[in-house]
Amino acid sequence: MDRNWESVRNDALALEPSRQALLVEEMVDHLSHTPHMQAWLDESERRLDAYHRGEIKAVDMEESLARIKRLISK
Numbered sequence: 432m433d434r435n436w437e438s439v440r441n442d443a444l445a446l447e448p449s450r451q452a453l454l455v456e457e458m459v460d461h462l463s464h465t466p467h468m469q470a471w472l473d474e475s476e477r478r479l480d481a482y483h484r485g486e487i488k489a490v491d492m493e494e495s496l497a498r499i500k501r502l503i504s505k
Contacts, residue, residue, distance in 0.1 A: 443454055462468055481487045490498075 443451065446454065463472070478487065482489065
């Protein structure tokens, strides 16, 4: 099967919303079984557990982005 991205995208967008939701669910389920996704899930769980134990604090998005911009500009 050799379909290009635009064709697949157009077919997906033409589906009824309920079918689109099912497709998204299946795609997310498929992607969640990749090694990279599993590594990210493991890391996010580790960070959330550390937050709940009080070992790390939350940083709001604006502050986090400002830090990144400062680091990049150096």
